[in-house]
Amino acid sequence: MRNSILLLLILSAFSFIIEEEELMQKPKNFPKPTYNFKKNPLKKETIELGRTLFYDPILSRNNTIACSNCHLQYTAFTHVDHALSHGIEDKIGIRNSPALMNLAWQNTFMWDGAINHLDMQSLAPISNPLEMDEKIENVVAKLQKDSKYRKLFYAAYQDSIVTGEHLLKSISQFMLTLVSANSKYDKMKRKELEFSDQEKNGYKLFKKHCNNCHTEPLFTNFQFENNGIGMDTSLKDFGRLRITLNPSDSLKFKVPTLRNIEFSSPYMHDGRFKRLNEVLKHYTTGIKSSKTLANKLKQPINLTPNEKVDLITFLLTLSDKEFLFNPKFGYPK
Numbered sequence: 001m002r003n004s005i006l007l008l009l010i011l012s013a014f015s016f017i018i019e020e021e022e023l024m025q026k027p028k029n030f031p032k033p034t035y036n037f038k039k040n041p042l043k044k045e046t047i048e049l050g051r052t053l054f055y056d057p058i059l060s061r062n063n064t065i066a067c068s069n070c071h072l073q074y075t076a077f078t079h080v081d082h083a084l085s086h087g088i089e090d091k092i093g094i095r096n097s098p099a100l101m102n103l104a105w106q107n108t109f110m111w112d113g114a115i116n117h118l119d120m121q122s123l124a125p126i127s128n129p130l131e132m133d134e135k136i137e138n139v140v141a142k143l144q145k146d147s148k149y150r151k152l153f154y155a156a157y158q159d160s161i162v163t164g165e166h167l168l169k170s171i172s173q174f175m176l177t178l179v180s181a182n183s184k185y186d187k188m189k190r191k192e193l194e195f196s197d198q199e200k201n202g203y204k205l206f207k208k209h210c211n212n213c214h215t216e217p218l219f220t221n222f223q224f225e226n227n228g229i230g231m232d233t234s235l236k237d238f239g240r241l242r243i244t245l246n247p248s249d250s251l252k253f254k255v256p257t258l259r260n261i262e263f264s265s266p267y268m269h270d271g272r273f274k275r276l277n278e279v280l281k282h283y284t285t286g287i288k289s290s291k292t293l294a295n296k297l298k299q300p301i302n303l304t305p306n307e308k309v310d311l312i313t314f315l316l317t318l319s320d321k322e323f324l325f326n327p328k329f330g331y332p333k
Helices: 002-023 044-054 123-127 136-145 147-157 164-176 184-189 197-209 276-286 305-318
Strands: none
Touching: 044 147, 044 164, 123 136, 136 147, 136 164, 147 164, 184 305, 197 305, 276 305
16 A cells, blocks of 8 residues: 555656646756746646746736847847836836846846846836836736636636636746757757857857856856946946945946857846947957956957957857747747
8 A cells, every 4th residue: 555655656756747748848968957947837827827927017006018129039028129128118128138037047136136036036127127127916906807817827726716826827837838958059969969160169159258157058156247248328227236335346247158049148237339340349359457357368269350340150059949949938829
């Protein structure tokens, strides 16, 4: 009897692992996710609820701005037509919206790391007066009045009562499924294809000059660095310093992933660069020295024009069109 119960528990746990793998891709070459799935186990119905919320402007004060307004799937879940994010009533934010992917492997969120848990991330844009400008209790009230959402919450949580916790965890579950790991680079690593000579040379240059901060395979080290870009005199954004109040964090911003960088322009926290060649020009001739400049950038990076082309050619291998056009991540039908 005891052995039978033990066997059932093992089979149940194994079944849960299989189901979770089907709901969210966990690439073999990626490190172990840092997100604690035990506190928010993935479920098909909860993910679908999260996706519906992600694309619904009901989260904003005047019902005009959804998460997807600043995080468009075909641009790696960021925006491309302006440097800084736009909110309700055409209000302009202070930063470029970060691309959303591979979030289960991150411990901090936003350019300055103001949020330290994915389940709380959505609360920031909802409450920000320059973005959605809404209170979570008002969102809950609006959703509770909607018969569609009462059904979706019941399917996800066996309870039609809408709560802020379930709202935020549902959006987290959808964002957790946004895994990008099937680019040409990934296929090369899996030995499914080979790079061209130009891509090989670009990859060699990348490992020499870029890999310290944009570390494989996620192409970020998740740290906060001063990349010598200097402060925009109109925005006066000191980055991580705003959160820690530690002078050593002045002008430091979270290192973004380079995955799908072909589609996620404009670049940098303030969206000042529109093209990759502008970014390389900055790192080769535009570094501004300061007390908090990243040690890795204190020595000049020298690249010939041909080497810059090769490096960009490699960066284009990080594009994952299967991710960018996966219908599972698009607007719910």
